[in-house]
Amino acid sequence: MKILVCMKQVPQKDAPLKLNEAGTWIREDVSYEVNEPDAFALEEALRQKEKHTGEVVVLTAGPARAQQVLREALAKGADRAIHLEDAAFVGLDAYNTARAIAAAIKDEKFDLIFTGLQSDDYGYAQTGVILAQIQGWPHATIIMQIEKNEGGIRVKRELEAGFFQFVDMPLPAVLTIQSGINKLRYATLIGIKQAKTKPLRKVTMTEVQAAVGGNLQKIEKLYVPQKSKNTEFLEGPPAEVAKKLVEKLKNEVRVL
Amino acid sequence: MTDIILVVVEQREGKLNRVSWETITAGQAIAAQTGWTLEAAVVGSGVGTIAGEVAAKKVAKVYDIESAKLEPYTPDAFSHALKEFLTKHPAKVVLMPHTYQVRDFVPKLATSLHTTAVSDVIGCKYDGGKLLFTRQMFQGKFVADVSFAGAGPCFVTFQNGSFRADKVEAGASAAPVETVNVDVPDGVVRNKPQEVFKEAKQAVDLTQAEIIVSVGRGIKEQKNIELAKQLADALGGEIAASRPICDNGWLPMDRQIGSSGQTVAPKLYLALGISGAIQHIVGMKGAKSIVAINKDSEAPIFEIADYAVVGNLFDIVPPLIEEVKKAKG
Numbered sequence: 270m271k272i273l274v275c276m277k278q279v280p281q282k283d284a285p286l287k288l289n290e291a292g293t294w295i296r297e298d299v300s301y302e303v304n305e306p307d308a309f310a311l312e313e314a315l316r317q318k319e320k321h322t323g324e325v326v327v328l329t330a331g332p333a334r335a336q337q338v339l340r341e342a343l344a345k346g347a348d349r350a351i352h353l354e355d356a357a358f359v360g361l362d363a364y365n366t367a368r369a370i371a372a373a374i375k376d377e378k379f380d381l382i383f384t385g386l387q388s389d390d391y392g393y394a395q396t397g398v399i400l401a402q403i404q405g406w407p408h409a410t411i412i413m414q415i416e417k418n419e420g421g422i423r424v425k426r427e428l429e430a431g432f433f434q435f436v437d438m439p440l441p442a443v444l445t446i447q448s449g450i451n452k453l454r455y456a457t458l459i460g461i462k463q464a465k466t467k468p469l470r471k472v473t474m475t476e477v478q479a480a481v482g483g484n485l486q487k488i489e490k491l492y493v494p495q496k497s498k499n500t501e502f503l504e505g506p507p508a509e510v511a512k513k514l515v516e517k518l519k520n521e522v523r524v525l
Numbered sequence: 526m527t528d529i530i531l532v533v534v535e536q537r538e539g540k541l542n543r544v545s546w547e548t549i550t551a552g553q554a555i556a557a558q559t560g561w562t563l564e565a566a567v568v569g570s571g572v573g574t575i576a577g578e579v580a581a582k583k584v585a586k587v588y589d590i591e592s593a594k595l596e597p598y599t600p601d602a603f604s605h606a607l608k609e610f611l612t613k614h615p616a617k618v619v620l621m622p623h624t625y626q627v628r629d630f631v632p633k634l635a636t637s638l639h640t641t642a643v644s645d646v647i648g649c650k651y652d653g654g655k656l657l658f659t660r661q662m663f664q665g666k667f668v669a670d671v672s673f674a675g676a677g678p679c680f681v682t683f684q685n686g687s688f689r690a691d692k693v694e695a696g697a698s699a700a701p702v703e704t705v706n707v708d709v710p711d712g713v714v715r716n717k718p719q720e721v722f723k724e725a726k727q728a729v730d731l732t733q734a735e736i737i738v739s740v741g742r743g744i745k746e747q748k749n750i751e752l753a754k755q756l757a758d759a760l761g762g763e764i765a766a767s768r769p770i771c772d773n774g775w776l777p778m779d780r781q782i783g784s785s786g787q788t789v790a791p792k793l794y795l796a797l798g799i800s801g802a803i804q805h806i807v808g809m810k811g812a813k814s815i816v817a818i819n820k821d822s823e824a825p826i827f828e829i830a831d832y833a834v835v836g837n838l839f840d841i842v843p844p845l846i847e848e849v850k851k852a853k854g
Contacts (some may be wrong), residue, residue: 282742282800283821295663363632364641389664392803393644398600398632408600409713410629411785427785429625433724437717438637447785449772485641485675489657492744494668494828502833510834511844514816515852517832522575524736524760524793525852 270417272314273377275370275397276307276410278335282389283284293488294360303338306385310446312453314383316411318517321417323380324348328373330358336469341462344456350467355474362484363391367399372480373472379441381422387413392446399401401443404453408443409436413450458471528561531616531678533607534579535624536567537598538721543849544622546690549582549782551649551683553694557641558651561617564588565700568839570596570605576702576851582701583694588614594709600630601714606707616678618656623682625784631690635680642680645803647687647788664802677829684806685784729763729779736762736793739809740770743798743819745840752842753797759849762793783808797838801826818842 280286284299314325327342329335330353332387339350352372361369382404390473394410413433414425421439427447428434456464503513519525532552546664549565564752566588567575567647575591588611594602611619621627623645635642648659650670657670673679729736738757744750750764757764764780771781782789783805790811797818799805802825809815811828817830818838827833834841 280663282664285823286663288667295667324811343606362641364636367636391662392660392664394628395632395642395644400635402636408633409716411625424841426629427625428721429784430787431723431785432721434721435719437719439715483674485673486643487672487674488669489672490670491662492669494661494665494825496828498829500640500827500832500833501832502835502836507840508844509837510836511848514832514834514845515848517762518793518816519847519852521759522793522816522831524814525849 270317270380271322272317272323272325272380273374273379273382274307274311274314274325274327274328274342274347275382275400276311276327276338277304277385277388277390278302278329278338278390279304279330281315289489292490292492294491299332301337303341304385304388305396306387306446306448308453309448310383310385311342311345311347312451313446314381315454316451317381317415325378326379328370329353330361330369332356332359338466339469341456343467343469344461346460348467350469351472352469353472353474355475357474360484361481362498363393363395364399364485365481367396367403368480368482370396370400371403372477381441384443384445386447396520397443397445404441404443406441406443407446409438410445411447412444413447415444461479470511507521528559529614529616530555530559530563530620531614532563532565532584534565534567534575535622535626536569536572536575537626539569539572539575539596541578542622542624543690544685545579546693547685547688548620548683549579549584550688550690550693552794553583554622554688555618555649555656559656564616566590566610568595568603569621570594573685573702573704577699580700580702581695582700583696584700587700589702589704590707591704591720592707592709594714598626598716599714599716599718600633601716603630604634604637605709605713607634607690608854609707610705611638611678619678619680620696621680621682627682631680638678639745640675640677640679641673642682643673644682645684646681647684649681651715661803664800665806665828666823669798684803686810686813716727724778729783729791731763731765731780731787734763734789736760736795737765737782737789737791737809738762738795738797739765739799740776740797741799741805742769743800744770747773747797748758749839750775755847756795756797756846759846759853760793760795761817762791762795765789767799767802778846789854796826796830797842799826800824801829
């Protein structure tokens with residue numbers, strides 16, 4: 270099976286984020302990491318390749334710093350990488366991101382495309398599904414298991430509140446992968462070494478520009494949410510804080 | 526022609542998903558602000574009863590969009606049916622709840638109409654003739670006001686709990702219901718869904734717990750779960766967790782709170798080392814009191830906490846257990 274994994278670099282989970290001066294985006298001088306569900310998507314692709322043979326290609330869109338995500342994926346066992354390299358890719362909405370990806374892979378023949386189910390920055394949860402529509406392929410979202418069968422694949426979709434559903438579908442297809450579908454591997458030293466020699470194809474904005482249109486959604490303003498609650502901060506040394514909290518639990522929350 | 530706001534209510538296996546009332550409330554609020562006309566639709570096979578239920582609310586009209594191919598749910602059939610409907614009945618905005626089912630087909634539907642979906646919205650404003658939708662970003666650390674461009678319709682999906690289901694206005698009289706039969710040709714539906722099932726019978730029903738002590742990534746290691754358990758025991762509550770903890774197998778899946786786990790509203794929800802990602806918040810924001818202990822003062826959990834402690838949970842929880850035991854005598 271030939272599998273494409275779309276991955277994204279996002280700010281680290283506990284990175285302190287600051288707004289830019291215009292109040293439309295964050296300041297970019299933070300630490301980045303791979304978007305968590307995308308790491309699970311990559312792991313699943315590597316496992317499918319180990320079972321059925323084939324090729325795993327990883328792709329990201331973003332400035333030069335995003336190459337780190339691809340290097341790590343190559344070190345873990347991906348065969349080659351595609352980098353849509355331009356800072357402007359960060360500002361595209363989900364529709365345009367999917368159109369740019371589709372343009373960048375137009376000469377490839379994948380059986381499956383994986384994405385994480387959503388990103389930690391925008392949180393659209395849409396790019397994978399849109400990409401399926403552009404490709405004219407079927408899709409399934411929030412996937413927890415993938416088995417090959419006669420007509421294609423059987424996937425396990427996670428539904429809400431502890432429910433699941435198996436879905437049979439033909440290939441090629443797009444799947445959005447849920448965190449926790451598998452256990453992540455670490456890159457080996459030899460893997461890290463080999464990664465340096467694996468092919469990485471760069472795609473410029475100019476090459477895909479024709480496929481991209483104006484954004485259909487625009488962030489007018491990004492800001493810190495207004496508190497809807499009057500939060501009471503309890504301060505002091507731990508023993509004192511513990512006493513204060515128990516007072517609250519007794520007299521205000523009334524659970525003691 | 527007046528501008529239309531269309532709410533597509535959600536049904537699964539012929540039953541109305543109650544979260545749809547929140548979306549109708551949102552639609553009524555937007556209608557009041559803009560003066561646009563609010564209509565509703567239900568999509569499925571033999572779902573006329575649901576259309577009737579919705580028609581009792583303050584909406585101008587309800588469409589019952591029918592095809593035998595719409596049961597069971599598939600993204601292909603739902604997308605096809607709504608595209609056909611919206612081509613004949615153009616709407617300015619189309620509102621839906623941000624459920625897993627909606628997430629599964631709306632991006633496809635919007636793309637097939639060359640438009641976009643603003644997803645996981647928590648509020649909206651009508652400002653100088655322009656609709657702005659507020660959505661969380663960066664895992665709830667920021668919110669963004671988002672505007673929409675293009676010919677439309679603009680799809681908007683609302684996060685659970687952003688509008689109140691009990692505020693939905695009833696109509697003076699029942700709204701007219703129009704049945705629209707759509708044609709879903711053979712070959713459109715490619716996926717074959719099987720029966721919906723539950724993995725195992727849930728051992729614990731956290732929805733009944735009065736007190737919940739919940740742990741997140743801040744607990745760091747599996748062995749530290751014991752500390753949280755001791756606190757839960759001292760308080761006479763249940764232990765629960767955010768998703769990553771259950772993914773790691775540190776607590777069983779039936780202890781998970783959030784969109785993919787259980788939704789709870791206890792008297793006390795004590796969050797230990799939980800940052801408060803949206804997917805977790807939607808499962809517990811209905812708690813009567815929320816206590817959050819987290820070392821990151823900017824953790825989004827503090828936005829919804831009643832009592833907040835910024836600090837290391839490993840310093841605070843041991844004396845807290847002692848104080849609770851003392852208070853209980």
